[in-house]
Amino acid sequence: MDLTILIISLAKIAVVLTVLFTCVAYVVWLERKVAGRIQNRWGPHRTGPFGLLQPAADFLKALFKEDFTPAQVQRPIYFLAPFLAMTLALMSIAVIPFGENVTIAGRTIFFEITDLNIGLLYIFAVTSLGVYGIALAGWSSGSKYSLMGGLRSSAQMISYELGLGFAVVGVLILSGTLSLRGIVNAQSGFWFGIIPKWYIWPQFVGFLVYLTAAFAETNRTPFDLPEAEGELVGGFHTEYSSLKFAMFFTAEYTNMITVACLATLLFFGGWMAPLPWAWVQHVPALVLLGMAALMTRTALRTYRLERRKSYFAVPGLAGIVGLIGLAFLHPVFAAVAAPMFWFASKVFVFLFLYIWVRWSVPRFRYDQLMHLGWKVLLPVAAANILITGLVVAL
Amino acid sequence: MLDQFFFYIFASVILLGGLLTITRRSAVHSAIFLIATLLGIAGLFLHLQAEFLAGVQVILYVGGIMVLFLFVIMLVNLDQAARQRQFNRQWWLALLAAAAVCGEALYGLYRGRGAFTFPGAVPGNMPPNTQAVGNALYQNYMLPFEVASIMLLVAMVGAVVMAKKRL
Amino acid sequence: MPGNYIPILVFLVLAFAFPVVALSLAALVRPSAQSGERLTPYECGIQPVSDSRGRYTVRFYIIAMLFVIFDVETVFLYPWAVQYKALKVFGLVEMLVFLAILLVGYVWLYKKGALEWV
Numbered sequence: 001m002d003l004t005i006l007i008i009s010l011a012k013i014a015v016v017l018t019v020l021f022t023c024v025a026y027v028v029w030l031e032r033k034v035a036g037r038i039q040n041r042w043g044p045h046r047t048g049p050f051g052l053l054q055p056a057a058d059f060l061k062a063l064f065k066e067d068f069t070p071a072q073v074q075r076p077i078y079f080l081a082p083f084l085a086m087t088l089a090l091m092s093i094a095v096i097p098f099g100e101n102v103t104i105a106g107r108t109i110f111f112e113i114t115d116l117n118i119g120l121l122y123i124f125a126v127t128s129l130g131v132y133g134i135a136l137a138g139w140s141s142g143s144k145y146s147l148m149g150g151l152r153s154s155a156q157m158i159s160y161e162l163g164l165g166f167a168v169v170g171v172l173i174l175s176g177t178l179s180l181r182g183i184v185n186a187q188s189g190f191w192f193g194i195i196p197k198w199y200i201w202p203q204f205v206g207f208l209v210y211l212t213a214a215f216a217e218t219n220r221t222p223f224d225l226p227e228a229e230g231e232l233v234g235g236f237h238t239e240y241s242s243l244k245f246a247m248f249f250t251a252e253y254t255n256m257i258t259v260a261c262l263a264t265l266l267f268f269g270g271w272m273a274p275l276p277w278a279w280v281q282h283v284p285a286l287v288l289l290g291m292a293a294l295m296t297r298t299a300l301r302t303y304r305l306e307r308r309k310s311y312f313a314v315p316g317l318a319g320i321v322g323l324i325g326l327a328f329l330h331p332v333f334a335a336v337a338a339p340m341f342w343f344a345s346k347v348f349v350f351l352f353l354y355i356w357v358r359w360s361v362p363r364f365r366y367d368q369l370m371h372l373g374w375k376v377l378l379p380v381a382a383a384n385i386l387i388t389g390l391v392v393a394l
Numbered sequence: 395m396l397d398q399f400f401f402y403i404f405a406s407v408i409l410l411g412g413l414l415t416i417t418r419r420s421a422v423h424s425a426i427f428l429i430a431t432l433l434g435i436a437g438l439f440l441h442l443q444a445e446f447l448a449g450v451q452v453i454l455y456v457g458g459i460m461v462l463f464l465f466v467i468m469l470v471n472l473d474q475a476a477r478q479r480q481f482n483r484q485w486w487l488a489l490l491a492a493a494a495v496c497g498e499a500l501y502g503l504y505r506g507r508g509a510f511t512f513p514g515a516v517p518g519n520m521p522p523n524t525q526a527v528g529n530a531l532y533q534n535y536m537l538p539f540e541v542a543s544i545m546l547l548v549a550m551v552g553a554v555v556m557a558k559k560r561l
Numbered sequence: 562m563p564g565n566y567i568p569i570l571v572f573l574v575l576a577f578a579f580p581v582v583a584l585s586l587a588a589l590v591r592p593s594a595q596s597g598e599r600l601t602p603y604e605c606g607i608q609p610v611s612d613s614r615g616r617y618t619v620r621f622y623i624i625a626m627l628f629v630i631f632d633v634e635t636v637f638l639y640p641w642a643v644q645y646k647a648l649k650v651f652g653l654v655e656m657l658v659f660l661a662i663l664l665v666g667y668v669w670l671y672k673k674g675a676l677e678w679v
Contacts, residue, residue, distance in 0.1 A: 005567075006567070006571070009567070009571055012568075013568065013571060013572050013575055014575075017575065017576070017579070063587045063590060063591065064587075064590055064591055065591060066591055067587070082580065082584075083577065083580050083581070083584075086576075086579075087573070087580065090572075091569075091572065091573060091576060094568065113568050113569075113572060114565045114566070114567075114569055115565065116565060116566070151621055155621055155624050155625070158628040159624060159628065162628060162632065162635065166635060169638045169639070170642075172642035172643055172645075173642045176645070176646055177643060178639065242587065242591065243583060243587040244584070247580055247583075247584075366678075367677075370676075370678060374627075374676045375671065379667075382660065385642075386660070389645065389656070390653070392645065392646070393649055
């Protein structure tokens with residue numbers, strides 16, 4: 001065990017954690033903006049241009065808010081629960097590969113923190129442990145609402161964990177390995193030279209089951225009854241305030257990102273480009289330049305309406321995006337970064353889908369939720385496994 | 395050297411967790427320390443290059459069975475019961491029995507002390523653990539596997555029959 | 562211990578350190594006045610009516626039990642799926658027998674209403 005390996009790991013972990021926290025913060029921003037637009041209003045608007053500093057403002061508020069510990073909580077477990085939730089949410093990112101392995105100057109760069117042989121099993125193990133964060137939070141708060149919310153949330157999570165487990169067996173039959181990098185590599189190639197061999201085509205039903213189970217696992221609408229404000233006050237996080245509440249919140253969004261990453265890895269070919277043609281390699285550059293142009297245009301138009309100096313920061317950001325887009329013209333950079341671009345765009349599509357579904361669909365009643373998990377998803381997923389098995393064997 | 399270090403870490407987690415499980419007053423605390431013990435066992439599996447078993451240990455034991463325990467503790471409100479006076483008039487008999495078992499175990503360990511060695515270097519071309527388990531289980535050990543399904547069926551039926559008053 | 566689990570250990574330490582640092586920082590900067598109504602459990606603004614440790618339904622226990630059983634089944638499916646191309650039709654038939662027995666159990670549960678509300 002080299003010291004250089006340790007140092008490289010440390011560097012990779014630091015970079016990944018930084019990027020992850022930024023992503024989580026801006027997924028929250030995206031959610032609020034998209035929610036606002038769906039509800040025909042602006043969303044965060046005042047803090048910084050386009051509300052871009054809203055996550056920072058929220059974090060500072062959570063930091064400075066008074067945090068009282070009610071008298072009836074069981075202290076050690078009450079304090080342990082947010083740590084558990086947050087740490088476990090972060091642990092799943094350790095095995096997610098972001099891009100192709102590249103060899104530069106004789107040294108191979110691995111685009112993941114580590115590639116385990118049992119990558120998928122590791123993620124399911126961490127997800128199973130995630131139930132504890134919620135169950136212990138609900139119990140230790142000593143209030144009826146928290147206990148009820150915690151129990152119901154845990155029961156929901158374990159019911160849909162089964163669906164999740166069954167749904168990916170089809171993918172495993174096709175790919176023959178539990179390693180996430182192996183599963184993505186098994187999806188390389190094109191049928192008829194044009195259709196990518198992603199597992200979404202043969203495993204469409206499996207994908208739908210996976211998506212539904214994932215929505216329920218992360219306690220997102222339409223499955224967010226255990227933490228719904230109207231029904232159970234706050235559910236398991238009623239008695240938590242300020243930063244501890246923010247930890248649960250962050251853990252939920254991190255879980256969302258993990259699930260979105262898994263969906264792209266398992267069903268959408270991870271970091272592989274969707275079409276095999278030569279001009280596709282220019283798409284990242286074009287998209288990024290287009291984004292930069294759009295950002296500049298929107299900022300200038302909004303400045304004309306609002307006359308706030310802060311809008312001049314956006315063309316600066318747009319400039320950075322544009323520079324990255326131009327860098328894609330350099331072949332070495334393109335070889336390293338293009339897979340990450342495709343991966344990031346697919347994950348973004350899933351996160352947008354999550355947010356879109358949340359603000360368009362009413363939530364399930366608890367018995368409807370359980371009915372779906374036990375009586376619909378399990379048989380459907382099992383049938384999917386059998387049919388996949390039959391087709392592959394024959 | 396690093397091998398031994400990890401072994402002792404996991405072993406101490408297991409033993410400490412076990413000790414704390416049986417000495418806590420609150421049932422939930424005991425459950426949490428039991429979780430720590432089971433995670434230590436998963437670590438030991440990992441140390442023995444059995445990664446699939448480590449993953450399965452976490453998923454099933456920690457993520458399933460301990461959740462069941464916690465649900466029962468929370469539902470039945472065992473903490474309340476634990477604070478009432480336990481009857482332990484026969485503590486001397488328990489001590490005697492424990493000492494007898496402990497003596498037997500120590501004697502067995504003493505007789506077999508030549509067999510305790512750390513495993514040698516692992517050959518580099520071992521098949522991944524999952525594939526190896528799959529091969530073994532579904533080709534050589536098919537019958538125990540099918541019997542396991544019957545046991546699961548029995549467990550399913552038993553759980554529901556015992557839990558529901560009016561079926 | 563296999564070499565590629567070391568980064569996970571390092572990651573675990575860092576991932577645990579982050580909330581610790583954040584919460585300690587917060588504990589230093591925030592005001593804290595532990596007194597009064599703030600210390601009672603929340604019940605929509607009224608006085609709490611009863612202790613939270615009432616009786617809850619047995620359905621949670623049934624779900625947890627069934628979850629363990631089906632989880633074991635899922636875990637049996639993983640090595641089978643990974644080795645599927647090597648086991649071919651023999652493996653398929655084997656697993657069909659396994660799943661058929663568990664299907665009998667599942668149908669029984671369905672009919673008996675053990676999955677109701679659940």
